[in-house]
Amino acid sequence: MEDPAIAGIIINGRDITERKLIEDALLDSEGKFHSVISESSDGIVLSDEAGHVIEFNNAIEQIIGLKREIVLGQFLWDLQFQIMPRELRTEENYAKLKDSIIKTLETGQSSFLHKMLDAPFQYADGSTRFVQQRVFSVRTEKGWRLGSISRDITDNKRGEEALRASEAKSKSLYQMLRLMTDNLPDLVWAKDMDGCYTFTNKAMIEKLLIAQDTEEPIGKNDLFFAERQRALHPEISDWHTFGEICMDSETSIHTNKRPERFEEFGNIKNKFLFLDVYKAPFWDEYGNMIGTVGIGRDVTHEKEMEEERKQAQKTLAASDAELRALFASMQDAVLVIDRDGVYRKIAPTNPAVYYITPQELIGKNLVDIFPADQAEVYIRVIQRVLETQQTQHIEYELAVNGHVPWFEAFISPMGADQTLWVARDISERKKLKLR
Helix, strand or coil: CCCCCCCCCCCCCCCCHHHHHHHHHHHHHHHHHHHHHHHCCCEEEEECCCCEEEEECHHHHHHHCCCHHHHCCCEHHHHHHHCCCHHHCCHHHHHHHHHHHHHHHHHCCCCCECCEEEEEEECCCCCEEEEEEEEEEEECCCCEEEEEEEEECHHHHHHHHHHHHHHHHHHHHHHHHHHHHHCCCCEEEEEECCCCEEEECHHHHHHHHCCCCCCCCECCCHHHHHHHHHHHCCCCCCCCCCCHHHHHHHHHHHHHCCCEEEEEEEEECCEEEEEEEEEEEEECCCCCEEEEEEEEEECHHHHHHHHHHHHHHHHHHHHHHHHHHHHHHCCCEEEEEECCCEEEEECCCCHHHCCCCHHHHCCCEHHHHCCHHHHHHHHHHHHHHHHHCCCEEEEEECCECCECCEEEEEEEEECCCEEEEEEEECHHHHHHHHC
């Protein structure tokens, strides 16, 4: 020591080993913390107590499309406003956002903290994406910091939206199918491979199943409804007889695996029902048979009319046979002649009574058969019969094929324009009189 005024130096030393260890541990901890943040697959943002962004990891770069070096140091509300959907970026919303974040930094409290929230944001390229985010506050010696953990859920959201759109479309199509089939008078249904209903329309539950609504048959088979109806009236054996034949037709579709047509019938509530039915296999989009579909038309009235027609035809045929037998035994000629004297019909009586064949007479006029003056007389008789609607009696002779037979005829009205002639050969009687 060269300065004579300095008598000596006092050195005061302090052991800071513990502090150094703590500082080293803190640096190591911060390093690990930054490493965890950097390597996290979730996006992490952290602000300081003033609201500046101090952490912005690689994952959040990928999520929102902004570079770390651009974002670090920005105010948190500026970052949030920057990625807000364009239609929400107004001065009013900016002021609200800033005020909300500042208050949260001051108090560490907010309604949006520590909750999992889904929110839209605008990606760097201008597209709209979705993030699932949890915002939290961290207490420090200087106040409060804010952080967030974010996960890109855009694909999930789009999948959900596509699913909702698909469900809405399916619902719309089902409603259309329901309205279409419920407005049909025909019975429409679908069944699974076990013969249980998967769909029925309104006509089906009203006319055949007697179900409460179109949902009740789902998962049930024909036998369930048949037995329920029979149990209501055990004293009436024919109350419900519809069912068994339907099962046989189902088996046919399962076996043959092609559309087929069936007639199915029986009693429903003691009333006969006849269905004209088309059934077909129900194939899914992969070509697997998942059940059957069917449509049935109530043709009960038509079948009853057809049966009545068949019965009427039988009766008519029997009556026609009787009439022909009667005509064949008749010795009279039966003819239909109209107002103008034209032969319209000739009954199939004993052919021996005709001197001219019916085929020669049909369509000819009286003037073609009789002399003109004689034909005129007969036409006037016909017109008088039609005017008075009274039967007239005449006798006449007919020169034909070298013969001149005598006939008597009873001429009766047959409608407004035709007369019925019943003529009998009285030649023998005339000869007797002349003797």
